[in-house]
Amino acid sequence: ANPLCLDSHGWPKDMDVSKEWRDRIEYCSKPKPPVTFARAIPTLREPSGEQAVQIECTELLKDEAKRTWAFVWAPGFEHPTSFRLSPEDPDRYDLRVSSNKAVTNPGAPKPLPEWCRASVQEERKAR
Numbered sequence: 001a002n003p004l005c006l007d008s009h010g011w012p013k014d015m016d017v018s019k020e021w022r023d024r025i026e027y028c029s030k031p032k033p034p035v036t037f038a039r040a041i042p043t044l045r046e047p048s049g050e051q052a053v054q055i056e057c058t059e060l061l062k063d064e065a066k067r068t069w070a071f072v073w074a075p076g077f078e079h080p081t082s083f084r085l086s087p088e089d090p091d092r093y094d095l096r097v098s099s100n101k102a103v104t105n106p107g108a109p110k111p112l113p114e115w116c117r118a119s120v121q122e123e124r125k126a127r
Helices: 019-029 114-126
Strands: 057-062 068-073 081-085 092-097
Touching: 057 114, 068 114, 081 114
Parallel strands: none
Antiparallel strands: 057 068, 068 081, 081 092
């Protein structure tokens, strides 16, 4: 059996790799300096209270498993933040899909966030 001979990039010597790919590999293998910004970048945080978010619409729907979902639309967001309400305590949720489509599964049911709790409770009472 012939031993496999590799070049300095770890490619087999008889494999033809373009200069462009070799340059990219070389670039990626070098450590990069840390990214610094001229000023602080503000971070997004959850609104602190019901007054901080004027909710446009809250809608309750049941899925195919007969679980209740609360869809909460806030101004400026194309998609709602969706909460799958806990069957044992509808003031708690066990699955959340944020308006940016990020999914949060808290493990055990968590209380609805303060910013939308009242609107979900009002919608439940209206049913």
